Amino acid sequence: MDERAALTLLEGELEAAGDDAAVVDGLVLTTDMLHERTDFPPGTTRYTAGWRAVGASLSDVAAMGAEATAAVAAYAAPEFDPDELLAFVGGARDVCERVDAEYVGGDLDNHDEFTVSTTAVGRADDPVRRSGARPGDRVVVTGTLGRSAAALELFERGARADGSEADDIDEETLERANELFRFEPRVAAGRVLEPHATAMMDSSDGLARSLHQLAEASDCGFAVEAERIPVADALLDVADGEDVLERALTFGEDFELVATVPDAALEATRDATDVELSVIGSVTEPAAGITVDGDRLADRGYTH
Amino acid sequence: MDERAALTLLEGELEAAGDDAAVVDGLVLTTDMLHERTDFPPGTTRYTAGWRAVGASLSDVAAMGAEATAAVAAYAAPEFDPDELLAFVGGARDVCERVDAEYVGGDLDNHDEFTVSTTAVGRADDPVRRSGARPGDRVVVTGTLGRSAAALELFERGARADGSEADDIDEETLERANELFRFEPRVAAGRVLEPHATAMMDSSDGLARSLHQLAEASDCGFAVEAERIPVADALLDVADGEDVLERALTFGEDFELVATVPDAALEATRDATDVELSVIGSVTEPAAGITVDGDRLADRGYTH
Known part of the structure; x- marks a missing residue:
């Protein structure tokens, strides 16, 4: 079963799925996992990786028309190099600052492949879905x-x-x-x-x-x-x-x-x-x- | 640099770090990454994995004295078996129901090793930190x-x-x-x-x-x-x-x-x-x- 078929299967299961982010009582919530082989080409700095990974989740918040409140990241790598870690956090923090959100850290995990999982939360009283387009718009x-x-x-x-x-x-x-x-x-x-x-x-x-x-x-x-x-x-x-x-x-x-x-x-x-x-x-x-x-x-x- | 040293390094960098969950304007936010080799022994069902991974993040929300609002998970595996995926979602949903939170899905990713990243959010007007214990308590x-x-x-x-x-x-x-x-x-x-x-x-x-x-x-x-x-x-x-x-x-x-x-x-x-x-x-x-x-x-x- 490929990723798209699996997503379709889950959309049937989960009411909140099927949009850029889930909405629970005006709270907008979205998560993404990225990893080195498919998402960060050779030459990508850790600063850019932190920016881009957290930015991808913030973009899902933006897509609901929501304010961005905060973001977290889980950072997994074969080893924790202090410079790389601080560069990643720097990128994550800078992209949050751009959209007035707070980067509040997250989790560390040992993993064979550099892998990042990010979550962003926001608020929207009247979130914009994918489903309201009308002919003539x-x-x-x-x-x-x-x-x-x-x-x-x-x-x-x-x-x-x-x-x-x-x-x-x-x-x-x-x-x-x-x-x-x-x-x-x-x-x-x-x-x-x-x-x-x-x-x-x-x-x-x-x-x-x-x-x-x-x-x-x-x-x-x-x-x-x-x-x-x-x-x-x-x-x-x-x-x-x-x-x-x-x-x-x-x-x-x-x-x-x-x-x-x-x-x-x-x-x-x-x-x-x-x-x-x-x-x-x-x-x-x-x-x-x-x-x-x-x-x-x-x-x-x-x-x- | 081991995980503990890396965490200490980041605590110096991030104001919100160093407790079970971060707090931003009364919003409580926490993320965890778990993977097969270290967190799910052979014999762990995907239902249990979903329950436990999401439960670990909900536990961090509980540790702040917060209400639990919602949780998301990113699910990464070498292949997407529909039964395993639905079992995982079932466990994630059931543990959320136990604490009156909503499980709202998340992301899928192809990965060599079964890896789960979970995030839970909650609310607390007056979150309990680790820092207030007084002699005699x-x-x-x-x-x-x-x-x-x-x-x-x-x-x-x-x-x-x-x-x-x-x-x-x-x-x-x-x-x-x-x-x-x-x-x-x-x-x-x-x-x-x-x-x-x-x-x-x-x-x-x-x-x-x-x-x-x-x-x-x-x-x-x-x-x-x-x-x-x-x-x-x-x-x-x-x-x-x-x-x-x-x-x-x-x-x-x-x-x-x-x-x-x-x-x-x-x-x-x-x-x-x-x-x-x-x-x-x-x-x-x-x-x-x-x-x-x-x-x-x-x-x-x-x-x-």
């Missing part, structure tokens, strides 16, 4: 897509340099990759969207899959215009021209928000946030399916 | 000590039977071991103790270590009487007479509460809870050290 995306795709490309280049010759580690490339791998959880934008958005989630599995998940939860379709998809400059810098759109649509891991907003609320929402909000298309009737420039968009993307 | 322990030590002994016997002959798995022994391995998180008792207790923590690292940790946080000593230590019948059943006290003192993993209570509040506290509360001794001046029947008690116990 506009589809908005925060920030840009493709930062993580670009980071991974740079991690690979940095590692190749490392592999071929001992002195040839491309520090500058790895530094840029780490920088791109750290992201701002969209808590502030989520708060601005919360009173207006009819549906919302984060783009951690890629825009294409997010649209499919929103469509399934809301029973709707989407008509997206390719030229309106905000592609990160970093991706344009590293990618071959032709697969830029494909990567921006499917790579994921950017932790931007994808929300549906009634046309009338669009201007007010845009005025109230510092983050770029791109309108990439509209919500349609379910029969129209999910299309980009009129072509059907397959449900493909990153499986974590 | 009485030391109380909920329930009995030694259940987990007995369970481990039975898991070993069950596995030995399994190892020697294929048909000879001692199902009854393993069933009893599983039963002992599931525990009631002391949330209700913690709530009763909360208005009165001057210091509190759970006994997950063993009574001896708990007393040392309370003594360090409260700057006090303890005088304990051996015959007052509540030993579990299950441990008496499986152990050789002579090491019963040693195991009850040091084995840990029982998730009982160890609290200090002013003498005047003792009767009211006892009357208000269904759980057995044993007075095992008194808080002393720090110079008196930590003693059992007048002999110094070493700081030894289970390191997770």
Whole structure:
């Protein structure tokens, strides 16, 4: 049974499952586990790992339109190197500070593989689910897509340099990759969207899959215009021209928000946030399916 | 750097660390990571694993004197067997029900070793820390000590039977071991103790270590009487007479509460809870050290 089938099985079992975070009496709660082989490419610093792991959970809080209150992490590694541990905590704390949450530590565990489990909690009186999109609403995306795709490309280049010759580690490339791998959880934008958005989630599995998940939860379709998809400059810098759109649509891991907003609320929402909000298309009737420039968009993307 | 040294390093870094759970604006938050090799002996069912992992975090909430609100778990395994997954969720849900908390699911991850990371949240207006014990207070322990030590002994016997002959798995022994391995998180008792207790923590690292940790946080000593230590019948059943006290003192993993209570509040506290509360001794001046029947008690116990 693969991870997606297992998740579907559990959604049937647990009422609170099936959204970015669970909600219990206005408390928003979400947990994620990441590990070295699949989530932290060679060259990822522990500072970046702490930032990114805790940030991923904060992004789920943001996706509910909630305030972020606090985060914890369980840190498991074959050994506890003080510098690595402090760097991890530094990254975890800094990403929390960005969204006015408190990083309050967690647990340590000995493990063969570097593994991190993070939990974030927040508060929302009226959390935004995936299920309220209505035909005619506009589809908005925060920030840009493709930062993580670009980071991974740079991690690979940095590692190749490392592999071929001992002195040839491309520090500058790895530094840029780490920088791109750290992201701002969209808590502030989520708060601005919360009173207006009819549906919302984060783009951690890629825009294409997010649209499919929103469509399934809301029973709707989407008509997206390719030229309106905000592609990160970093991706344009590293990618071959032709697969830029494909990567921006499917790579994921950017932790931007994808929300549906009634046309009338669009201007007010845009005025109230510092983050770029791109309108990439509209919500349609379910029969129209999910299309980009009129072509059907397959449900493909990153499986974590 | 071992786990304890690493924890001490982090306590210096993080204000909220150093108690059973962190507290942020009355929200109590705690996380734990457990894995197969060190925490789930052969014969542990996935139902028991779910119960125990989530229960361990709920116990930390109880140790603050808090109400338990909700829990999440990240479940990582080499493969997702539907029966195992549902059994795990069943155990997680049942232990939450015991303490009026909601189990709201979590994350799935592919991992070489079965690994579980759990987080519990609760609320406490006036959380009980480890640091308020005063000379003259009485030391109380909920329930009995030694259940987990007995369970481990039975898991070993069950596995030995399994190892020697294929048909000879001692199902009854393993069933009893599983039963002992599931525990009631002391949330209700913690709530009763909360208005009165001057210091509190759970006994997950063993009574001896708990007393040392309370003594360090409260700057006090303890005088304990051996015959007052509540030993579990299950441990008496499986152990050789002579090491019963040693195991009850040091084995840990029982998730009982160890609290200090002013003498005047003792009767009211006892009357208000269904759980057995044993007075095992008194808080002393720090110079008196930590003693059992007048002999110094070493700081030894289970390191997770």
